[in-house]
Amino acid sequence: MATLPVYDRTGAEVSRYEIDPTQIAPRLSKQLMHDAVVMYQNNLRLGTSKTKNRTDVAGTTKKMYRQKGTGNARAGSRRSGIRRGGGHIHAIRPRDWTYRLTKKALRLATRMALASRLADNEITLINQLDFAKPKTGEMASILKALKLDKTTVLVAMPGHDANVFKSIRNMPEVSVLPVSELNALDILRPRRLLMTTSALDAIRSKAASEKFRGDEGAGNEVGNG
Numbered sequence: 662m663a664t665l666p667v668y669d670r671t672g673a674e675v676s677r678y679e680i681d682p683t684q685i686a687p688r689l690s691k692q693l694m695h696d697a698v699v700m701y702q703n704n705l706r707l708g709t710s711k712t713k714n715r716t717d718v719a720g721t722t723k724k725m726y727r728q729k730g731t732g733n734a735r736a737g738s739r740r741s742g743i744r745r746g747g748g749h750i751h752a753i754r755p756r757d758w759t760y761r762l763t764k765k766a767l768r769l770a771t772r773m774a775l776a777s778r779l780a781d782n783e784i785t786l787i788n789q790l791d792f793a794k795p796k797t798g799e800m801a802s803i804l805k806a807l808k809l810d811k812t813t814v815l816v817a818m819p820g821h822d823a824n825v826f827k828s829i830r831n832m833p834e835v836s837v838l839p840v841s842e843l844n845a846l847d848i849l850r851p852r853r854l855l856m857t858t859s860a861l862d863a864i865r866s867k868a869a870s871e872k873f874r875g876d877e878g879a880g881n882e883v884g885n886g
Contacts, residue, residue, distance in 0.1 A: 663779055667786045667858055672806030678786055678858060685868045686769065686776035694777070694845055697762060697770035701846040706758040715740040715748035767844065772868050774848040784854045785809060786861065790818070795827035804835070804855075813851035817843060819859045840864050 667676045718740050725736045742750035762770075778784050785807055792799065804810045816837040818825060829837045838847060840863045848854065 663782075665779075665782075665784065665786050667788050668807055669788055670790075670803050670806065672808070675788055678861070680779065680861065680865065682776040682779045684865055685779065686772040689773050689777055689780075690770075693766060693770050694773050694849065697767055697774075697845040698849060700760060700762055700767075701844060704759045708756045708758050710753050711755055712749045712753045714750075714752035715742060717752075718746065718748045720746065768871055770845040771843055771848065772871070774845040775843075775864060778848060778854055783852070784856060784861075787855060787857055790816070790825060790855075790857050791822065792824040792828055795824050797828050797831055800825075800828040800835075801832065807855065809853055809855060812853055814853050814855050815847060815851040817854060817856040817860045817864075819857060819863045840867070 662679060662681050665678045665680065666674045667678050669675050715738065720739045722738045722740065725739060726733065728735055739747065741747045787803075787807070790803070801810065804814065813834045814836075816825070816829060816835060818837060818839050820841075821839050826837055829835050836847070836851070840860050843864075
């Protein structure tokens with residue numbers, strides 16, 4: 662059982678929040694979390710790298726000189742990869758790097774990432790986070806009061822809040838997501854997580870519903886999906 666302090670916007674502790682990390686994920690699998698992070702990073706690759714082979718470079722295909730009688734080694738086209746200006750012998754071609762794990766495995770990896778952050782005490786809870794209108798300066802003051810101004814932070818909200826999003830979008834080390842869009846890479850990439858108590862409640866209820874559907878066995882389904 663973990664007990665987390667709950668802060669207000671000024672950084673003062675106002676209450677305590679008790680949660681058992683096993684309610685989020687019954688166990689932790691470093692391999693599954695690693696596989697999920699690698700998948701998300703692979704899917705971000707554009708795959709547009711390309712170099713020219715001997716059919717792509719400019720130049721004649723005429724034989725450089727006759728086969729015999731010159732005293733030189735036999736040679737064909739100037740486009741050969743062993744000559745300056747020729748094409749690459751093993752040219753790089755555009756490719757699609759994307760692949761998918763199963764949905765159950767990705768859901769379980771997300772819950773494991775959250776549970777590991779809870780176990781490592783890397784989640785900061787705030788009782789309420791909202792703005793009447795976008796205020797980047799006010800959001801920066803909140804982060805400073807919570808001692809999160811000098812590190813990378815992910816702000817997790819129970820739902821999409823346009824004012825909170827606009828208050829954060831110009832801050833280079835801070836990102837914001839609703840809990841419905843969280844994944845293992847988003848959770849594990851920043852140093853700290855800032856969550857409202859309602860967001861953590863939403864995660865607990867979602868984890869309970871997924872556990873009820875029998876996702877515990879998803880850790881064995883790491884594959885092509």
